[in-house]
Amino acid sequence: MHIQHGEIVALLGISGSGKTTLFNIIAGLLTSDQGRILLAGQDVTGQSGQVSYMLQKDLLLPFRTIAGNVTLPLLLRGEKKKAAVAKIGPYMQTFGLAGTEQQYPAALSGGMRQRAALLRTYLFGKQLALLDEPFSALDEITKRGMHQWYLKVIQQINLTTLLVTHDIDEALVLADRIYVLAGQPSQIAAEIQLPTRQQRPADFELTNGFLEYKRQILGILANGLSTI
Amino acid sequence: MQKKRINIKVNWAPWTVLVVGVLLWQGLVSFNIVPRFLLPSPADTVTAFYTDFPLLLQNMWVTLAETVIGLLIGILLGIFLAIIMDRFEFLYRAVYPLLVISQTVPTVAIAPLLILWLGYGMLPKIVLIIVTTFFPVAVEMLTGFRATDPDLLQLMATMGAKRLKVLWFVKLPQSLDHFFASLRIAVTYAVISAVVAEWVGGNDGLGVYMTRVMKAYAFDKMFAVIVLITILSLLLMMLVNGLQHWLEPWKRVEKQ
Incomplete structure (x- = not known):
């Protein structure tokens, strides 16, 4: 294979x-x-x-904002929060998530949550x-x-x-x-x-x-x- | 808009019951159905509260200081224990059963021992509070840690997250609900422990004040201090609720 x-x-x-x-x-x-x-x-x-790895469940952390969730792989790599948030800006646009940065996953639709999970997967790089x-x-x-x-x-x-x-x-x-x-x-x-x-x-x-x-x-x- | 109104709406039912209860009580005493030297009326209690207020306040600060210091150390100890029991399986198996059994030892029974060992100051009270509060915190936090979705842990592993990072980014925040549940228990335990330890021996504090007025058969003052202790517990509880509201902003979203 x-x-x-x-x-x-x-x-x-x-x-x-x-x-x-x-x-x-x-x-x-x-x-x-x-x-x-x-x-x-x-x-x-x-x-x-x-x-990078993604499951059927979006596995977004309910207690982190979308920006907080998406930047997680960057933060885990040791990047500073500010730099990480700045970095995701253009991708949020591409993934149709612009404007949801400060929202919590519970406020988003299933499709949007899955897109956020996908962006997080992608940003693991x-x-x-x-x-x-x-x-x-x-x-x-x-x-x-x-x-x-x-x-x-x-x-x-x-x-x-x-x-x-x-x-x-x-x-x-x-x-x-x-x-x-x-x-x-x-x-x-x-x-x-x-x-x-x-x-x-x-x-x-x-x-x-x-x-x-x-x-x-x-x-x-x-x-x-x-x-x- | 509808929802906002529901949130602000006050539930009057318990207040009504409370007012009716107090009026009945006043009536029982005023009409000499129960003798005044056995049961002071609500008005007597309020008068005693007012006249002894400086003394009550002075003792309250001592009890409050013991409660807060003991509670903080108890919480930290509880979280620490939960973390290491979660990390090391053998510690969990060795310590956890002992912890559970240790909780069957009644607080009242060890208070005199602590006084004998540690003297009449604040120290034995603080130690007693630590002993009674660390347990619920440790157990609840451990439950929270263990309730973490295994798929989530797997995802963190694929992102190369180390244990400490998993603890910080996932386990601790997701255990906040459990933490606050245990904190509500711990707060009431802490106030009770402080007062009980002060009964057994001490120079200041609401418990000491209580034993003094009891020996003087000053029932009105007894009632006044009971009311004060209740108010103290309620205020601490409200503080915990406020803290939870502040630390869990995502909950506000979920409710909408």
């Missing part, structure tokens, strides 16, 4: 297929029985703090961002909005993303490439290369091509299930 710089790769699988375990191994929170994690050629197996079902707690409409927004913002900030999801549509919309996990014990059953952004029509989600990909993935997942 590999991820190119600037790529969005989705890891698709049913619940319990070990997606999150794999994530935690990459993040260095768990140790693997075998295999190694290489980041830009360097072995980072078992080391935490090497990649690692080359690779691990997103574990980042949008699955949101309602359908908000989720779609977040997908479009994410694709737009990702072009501006150039972030390599590994996305864990059980949502086939989400994987197809966001990813450049999809790894499908299936079987028991689960393994990578397929690697699907999707057309580039330029090649995709604006209504990609409604095209036959999209449905074809979906059919293919459902077939792979069903095969995996039949062997259980």
Whole structure:
């Protein structure tokens, strides 16, 4: 399994297929029985703090303002509060959070909180961002909005993303490439290369091509299930 | 606007009950249903409060000083214990059960010992307050630390946060609610402990004043000092509530 710089790769699988375990191994929170994690050629197996990491829960600290939450990775690195707050200014604009600096997470909508969590993840400043079902707690409409927004913002900030999801549509919309996990014990059953952004029509989600990909993935997942 | 009005609205019911109660009490004494030498009337109490006010005030400062000093040290000790019990699992397992058992020793029982060991000054009172207040603080803070979302701790780990940073940025602020819950208990414990220790032995303080007027059978003054101690506890409690309101600005948002 590999991820190119600037790529969005989705890891698709049913619940319990070990997606999150794999994530935690990459993040260095768990140790693997075998295999190694290489980041830009360097072995980072078992080391935490090497990649940015975001979960389904936004995990914003309720007692810190949005600015306080977003600057957290900078403060943890030892930066001064003032410098950190000044630094996040332009990003708050990009992430559509301008004006919420002094508000507490409880006052924000689910989508905004997730954007703030994403900005915090991004500001941790690692080359690779691990997103574990980042949008699955949101309602359908908000989720779609977040997908479009994410694709737009990702072009501006150039972030390599590994996305864990059980949502086939989400994987197809966001990813450049999809790894499908299936079987028991689960393994990578397929690697699907999707057309580039330029090649995709604006209504990609409604095209036959999209449905074809979906059919293919459902077939792979069903095969995996039949062997259980 | 609607909400603001609800917030300011005073609940009159307890005040009504209080006023009616005081009037009944006055009536019982005024109409000689209960003899005056056993039960002073509210008016007698107020008169005693007024005439003895300088003396009451002088003793109150002593008790208040003991309470505040003992409370502050007790709080710091409690937080410190919670932090090290949270950090070292073996300490938690070794110390925590003993702490719980130690709380079954009644305050009143150790007060005379402390007086014998430490004399008639402020020191034994302060020590007794520390002994009674550090426990609720330690237990509640530890509960708060342990209630931290494991996912949050994991996130902090992926951001490379060290223990002290996790404590400062996550565990301490998220335990504030627990802290204030324990502080409300600790404040009442502290006032009670100060008065009890003063009963047992001392030169100044509201407890000493109480034993003196008791020996003189001055019931009106007894009532006056009880009222004063109650007011003192209430004021300290209001201070705690004010402090909480000030230190938890995000709560104000959540309520809206």
